[in-house]
Amino acid sequence: MSASSLKPVALVTGASAGIGAIYAARLAERGYDLILVARRADRLKALSDKLGAAHGTKVEVVEADLTKDADVTRVEKVLKENSAITLLVNNAGNSTLAPVAKTAEEDAAAMIALNVTALTRLTHAILPAFLSRNHGAIINVASVLSFHALPISAIYSGTKGYVMNFSRGLQQELAETNVRLQLVMPAATATELWDLSGVPLASLNQATVMTSENLVDAALAGFDKGEDITLPSVADASLWDKFDQARSTLFAATQTGEPAPRYRAV
Numbered sequence: 193m194s195a196s197s198l199k200p201v202a203l204v205t206g207a208s209a210g211i212g213a214i215y216a217a218r219l220a221e222r223g224y225d226l227i228l229v230a231r232r233a234d235r236l237k238a239l240s241d242k243l244g245a246a247h248g249t250k251v252e253v254v255e256a257d258l259t260k261d262a263d264v265t266r267v268e269k270v271l272k273e274n275s276a277i278t279l280l281v282n283n284a285g286n287s288t289l290a291p292v293a294k295t296a297e298e299d300a301a302a303m304i305a306l307n308v309t310a311l312t313r314l315t316h317a318i319l320p321a322f323l324s325r326n327h328g329a330i331i332n333v334a335s336v337l338s339f340h341a342l343p344i345s346a347i348y349s350g351t352k353g354y355v356m357n358f359s360r361g362l363q364q365e366l367a368e369t370n371v372r373l374q375l376v377m378p379a380a381t382a383t384e385l386w387d388l389s390g391v392p393l394a395s396l397n398q399a400t401v402m403t404s405e406n407l408v409d410a411a412l413a414g415f416d417k418g419e420d421i422t423l424p425s426v427a428d429a430s431l432w433d434k435f436d437q438a439r440s441t442l443f444a445a446t447q448t449g450e451p452a453p454r455y456r457a458v
């Protein structure tokens with residue numbers, strides 16, 4: 193796809209299934225051409241054919257395993273060389289839900305490689321172009337487990353906590369620009385991720401599980417409102433403000449240079 197494409201282009205990682213596939217469909221409806229990234233190229237091709245027929249969307253399929261350095265490098269190159277890209281959706285993620293001692297080293301490494309390293313590298317690859325044009329947007333898909341950890345989610349929560357803090361810091365760096373970063377924090381969503389994680393989707397309280405369609409539509413509604421942070425399942429938006437205020441107050445309280453009285457020798 194050339195830089196002369198008339199439509200803006202969005203690159204969506206993890207577009208072969210679940211949330212990423214719905215992002216691809218919704219962005220096609222909104223008039224984007226697409227670059228779709230995942231390992232299962234057959235699924236990306238089928239989605240590409242469908243979106244092409246429905247919306248005239250031009251789709252470039254990039255088969256890549258984003259836990260692999262060489263594959264991330266290829267996607268970085270696409271981001272650096274295609275000046276029509278105006279939106280990066282860092283959605284690809286994986287999850288092994290198990291106690292740390294029972295998590296295989298390769299599963300832990302894969303979570304860190306995909307959820308942390310690939311997301312950081314792809315963001316880093318697109319930023320110079322967005323900043324030089326003073327235009328563009330990044331959507332980082334984190335999780336409510338960014339700010340919460342369960343006995344089986346220490347590594348996954350660690351990776352998603354990284355996505356939250358990385359995104360929050362970068363949002364401050366971008367504050368005076370027209371480059372946007374939206375941090376999306378879904379709660380349980382009905383996708384393949386659960387069965388792959390070792391916790392079957394069917395074992396969850398189904399009343400707590402959102403559809404991928406509702407999740408992406410709510411996230412895009414938050415995007416349209418200009419939100420920095422979107423918690424699609426949280427009705428009381430002031431809860432995040434209170435949480436963030438408590439975090440900020442706690443941080444300010446650390447800036448004393450002195451041991452707290454309770455730690456001083458008597």
Ligand SMILES: NC(=O)C1=CN([C@@H]2O[C@H](COP(=O)(O)OP(=O)(O)OC[C@H]3O[C@@H](n4cnc5c(N)ncnc54)[C@H](OP(=O)(O)O)[C@@H]3O)[C@@H](O)[C@H]2O)C=CC1
Nearest residue numbers: 206208209210211230231232257258285335380381383385
């Ligand atoms: N489902 C949920 O309850 C929640 C999900 N999230 C987050 O949402 C995001 C999307 O997850 P979801 O749609 O649920 O998961 P799915 O498992 O349904 O989809 C994951 C997508 O990521 C791709 N992917 C997985 N591993 C790799 C890899 N090594 N390289 C490239 N692509 C890869 C998959 O494609 P392929 O296998 O073809 O490579 C697939 O397209 C993730 O970041 C997840 O952490 C956050 C909170 C809740």
Ligand SMILES: N[C@@H](C=O)C(=O)O
Nearest residue numbers: 287335337379380389
């Ligand atoms: N997908 C879930 C955990 O694996 C979550 O992020 O809530």
